[in-house]
Amino acid sequence: MSMVVKNELRVCLLSVKYNIMREMLNKVTFLTNILFMALNNATFIVQWVILFSLREDIGGYAIQDVMLLWGLAASAFGLSHILFARVFSLPELIINGKLDAYLVLPKNVLLSVLTSATSTSAIGDFLYGLIILCVFSFSIGKFFLFLLFSITGAVIYTAFALLMGSLSFWFVRSELFGSHMVSSMISFGTYPDGIFKGMVKFLLYLVIPIGMAIYQPVHIMISFDAGKLLVVLGYTFLLSAAAVFVFYRGLRRYSSSSLMGAKV
Amino acid sequence: MRKYVVIYRSVLIENLQYAGNVAMGFISYFIIIFIFIHLWDYMYASPDSLIAGYTKEQMIWYVMITEMIWFGTRSNTITRQVSADIRGGNIAYLMNKPYHYTLYILARYTGEWSIRLPMYAALSTLIGLTMVGGLASFRLVTFLAALPCLLLGVTIHALFKLCISLLSFWVEDANPFQWLYDKMILVIGTIFPIEIFPDALQPLFKLTPIYTVCYGPAKLLIDFSMDKYLEVLSAQIIYLAAGCGMMFFIYGKGAKKLYVNGG
Numbered sequence: 001m002s003m004v005v006k007n008e009l010r011v012c013l014l015s016v017k018y019n020i021m022r023e024m025l026n027k028v029t030f031l032t033n034i035l036f037m038a039l040n041n042a043t044f045i046v047q048w049v050i051l052f053s054l055r056e057d058i059g060g061y062a063i064q065d066v067m068l069l070w071g072l073a074a075s076a077f078g079l080s081h082i083l084f085a086r087v088f089s090l091p092e093l094i095i096n097g098k099l100d101a102y103l104v105l106p107k108n109v110l111l112s113v114l115t116s117a118t119s120t121s122a123i124g125d126f127l128y129g130l131i132i133l134c135v136f137s138f139s140i141g142k143f144f145l146f147l148l149f150s151i152t153g154a155v156i157y158t159a160f161a162l163l164m165g166s167l168s169f170w171f172v173r174s175e176l177f178g179s180h181m182v183s184s185m186i187s188f189g190t191y192p193d194g195i196f197k198g199m200v201k202f203l204l205y206l207v208i209p210i211g212m213a214i215y216q217p218v219h220i221m222i223s224f225d226a227g228k229l230l231v232v233l234g235y236t237f238l239l240s241a242a243a244v245f246v247f248y249r250g251l252r253r254y255s256s257s258s259l260m261g262a263k264v
Numbered sequence: 265m266r267k268y269v270v271i272y273r274s275v276l277i278e279n280l281q282y283a284g285n286v287a288m289g290f291i292s293y294f295i296i297i298f299i300f301i302h303l304w305d306y307m308y309a310s311p312d313s314l315i316a317g318y319t320k321e322q323m324i325w326y327v328m329i330t331e332m333i334w335f336g337t338r339s340n341t342i343t344r345q346v347s348a349d350i351r352g353g354n355i356a357y358l359m360n361k362p363y364h365y366t367l368y369i370l371a372r373y374t375g376e377w378s379i380r381l382p383m384y385a386a387l388s389t390l391i392g393l394t395m396v397g398g399l400a401s402f403r404l405v406t407f408l409a410a411l412p413c414l415l416l417g418v419t420i421h422a423l424f425k426l427c428i429s430l431l432s433f434w435v436e437d438a439n440p441f442q443w444l445y446d447k448m449i450l451v452i453g454t455i456f457p458i459e460i461f462p463d464a465l466q467p468l469f470k471l472t473p474i475y476t477v478c479y480g481p482a483k484l485l486i487d488f489s490m491d492k493y494l495e496v497l498s499a500q501i502i503y504l505a506a507g508c509g510m511m512f513f514i515y516g517k518g519a520k521k522l523y524v525n526g527g
Contacts, residue, residue, distance in 0.1 A: 029436045036440030043447040047455055054307055054315060054460075121440075176288035184295045191299050195306045 008108050012115045016083055019118035030120055037124025038131070041074050044190070059194020066192060067136040069218050072146065073189040075129025076153025076213060081122030084114040084158045088182065090165030091175030097256045110247055114158070126150070142221050149217035152236045156213040157185060159236075159243035166243070169250025181208065189214040209239060267363055268371040275375025286380050290387055293335045297391055300327045300455075316459040322486050323457075324396045329482040330454040332388045336381035337418050341373045346429035347438050350518070359519060366426060366515050373422050381418070399486055406488035413493070414481040416500040421449070421477045423507030430511070433518030453478040476503045 024030045045067070052063045061069070081088070093099050093113065102112045133146050164178030185208055193215040196204065205211030212235040220228050279286075301324055308320040315323060346369060349355045359365050392398075428445055431438045452458075453474035458466050469475060480496035 026436055032435075032440050033437065036443055040440075040443040040447050043444075043451045046451050050456060050460060051303075051307065058303075059306060176285060177291065180288065180291035180295075183292055187292070187295050187299060191303060195299075195302045197302075200302070 008111055011107050012083075012111050015112075015115040016118060019116070020082075020120075020123075023118060023120045033120040034124040034127065037121040038128040041070070041125065041128045044070065059192030059196075061192040061194060064136045065218065065222060067132050068221060069192065069214060070190055071129040071132030071136070072149055072153060072218060072221075073129075073186065073214050074125045074132070075146070075150040076157055077186060077189075078122040078125030078127075078129065079150050079154035080157040080161075081119040082126060083118075083154065084161075085117040085119045085122070087114050087158050087161045087165060088179070089117070090162065091168035091178060094165070094168040094250075094254065095172060095175065099251075099254055100256045109251070110162075110244060114162075137221075141224075145217070145221050145224075149221070149232070152232055153213040153217065155236050155240055156209050157182075159240045160185065160209050162243040163239075163246055166247045166250040169253045184208055185210045185213065209235070212236070212239075268367055271363070271368060271371040272375045272378075275372045276378055279376055279379045283379060283383065286383055289335060289380075290384075293331065293384060293387065294391065296331055297324075297328055297388075297395075300324060300331075301395055316457060318457060318459070321396055321399060322401075325392055325399055325486050326457050326482050327455065328388045328392055328396075329485050330478040332381070332384045333414070333418065333421075333478055333481065334450065334454055336384035337377045337421065338380075339373055339376045341376060342369060342422050342425045343429050343439070343442055345369070346426060347432040350430070350432040351436065356522065359522075366430075366511050369426060370419075370422060374419075377418060401487055402485075403488070407485065409493060410481060410484035410488060413484055413496050413500060416497075416504060417477045417481045420473060420500060420503045420507055423504070423511055424473055424477075427507070427511050427514055430514045430518055433514075433521055448472070449474055449477060457483065470499075473503060476500045 048063060048066050048070075051058060052066075056062075058066065086093070090113065093102075099109075099113070102109050102116070105112050129146075129150065133143065161178075161182045164181050165175075167174040167178055188204055188208060188210045193201065193204065193211065201211075204215070212232055216228055216232050219225075220232070304320055304323050304327075308315065308323075311320055313320075318326065349358060355365065358368070361368070424445065425442065428441045429438050431441060435441075452461070452469060452472075458469050458475070458479050461469065469479075476496065476499050480492075480500065484493055484496060
């Protein structure tokens with residue numbers, strides 16, 4: 001069993017490695033994409049400097065806490081798009097019958113699909129998050145927690161995208177709805193949860209899982225709480241399990257479009 | 265000119281078929297506005313206080329109008345399609361047609377936002393009236409007067425985006441330049457009115473496209489004044505002329521550089 005898991009992980013890592021190598025064929029474009037994405041994210045620092053010039057705290061956050069929030073959101077989003085970029089175009093694969101090429105592979109279908117593409121600019125997002133952490137609130141403990149939460153955030157983000165994408169197995173026109181729901185995670189994830197009240201907070205923790213992907217991890221990094229950490233880890237596991245379950249249930253309904261294709 | 269009208273009309277009719285898809289985009293727009301309503305609710309200590317001379321309602325309406333322009337005019341036609349045409353060589357086929365390529369793209373783009381923008385305007389009005397409340401300073405006459413500024417702003421935005429896409433003649437991927445331009449517009453002109461920035465920076469921002477693309481039209485819609493109207497309109501005419509000149513110049517230079525491998 002452990003051998004099978006080891007082999008699957010090895011194939012996944014190789015797949016990501018070759019995706020990145022393919023993107024690196026044009027080195028100038030590769031580096032420009034990374035650098036400009038980091039700069040692109042950095043422009044939002046202006047927004048927060050302006051807002052904090054109007055009030056000392058926003059939703060209970062100081063400026064370094066908001067930067068931590070932004071950094072974690074960027075890193076989790078980046079990691080998800082580096083490792084599992086194909087999940088964000090899953091509806092297209094399902095609707096156009098392009099899953100055939102993955103079904104015939106002698107490896108796990110879901111992992112093969114997820115790791116079959118990489119977004120170059122996402123490397124810029126991931127690095128931006130790390131830079132923000134180092135500039136605004138670095139400590140050894142925070143650094144390791146940040147890495148851990150970047151991984152859990154990326155898994156939650158991917159799992160939510162997988163759930164939304166899998167809706168296409170049942171509803172043909174659900175891809176736009178799903179993509180807007182997934183992008184809403186980033187919209188909410190870059191603003192402090194303290195500005196939202198009542199029912200909205202409930203939605204952000206249960207319907208759109210940004211609470212567990214970004215808000216709780218930031219609270220834990222600001223003031224460590226082992227209980228909250230276990231809740232985040234448990235939530236990540238449960239959401240991933242639910243997303244995998246829904247994907248395989250949906251896969252039973254999948255029918256090929258007789259499209260000729262090959263996955264090399 | 266007639267041929268561009270035909271292109272515009274055909275794209276307009278084509279896009280009417282996809283009005284349902286446009287409506288799905290309302291989800292993202294609503295979420296952004298929802299966040300900003302909560303943010304400004306928090307930022308304004310009391311409902312009557314002013315920030316940079318704006319009441320809370322004016323500030324939220326400002327964001328709703330600029331975001332409406334942002335969402336209502338988003339299109340791959342002036343960005344990814346132009347880059348793909350240049351990189352893929354399709355431009356060699358399109359430039360031989362009896363139209364100017366850049367004007368063809370602009371006509372297509374205008375056909376697209378002619379459907380999207382009014383839909384987003386209707387949604388903005390609905391959200392604004394139900395969640396924020398009306399604007400005390402709003403008058404129908406000033407709205408009609410500000411409308412040409414809104415349309416000019418959208419066209420100037422398209423010209424600059426198209427110019428950036430035309431850089432694909434020289435660089436393989438012009439997208440990173442689009443991100444930076446977009447973020448400049450978004451952070452400085454869309455999220456905040458210019459008055460919120462330090463006094464020293466405001467004259468500088470007035471010289472950028474931000475003033476003509478989003479700040480000017482939004483400011484006129486929420487707080488119209490004849491002086492501001494003439495100022496914005498004059499700046500827009502200058503920017504339109506400069507933008508057109510730059511577009512034809514970059515395209516002319518790029519087209520000379522083009523070579524076709526055959527196939």
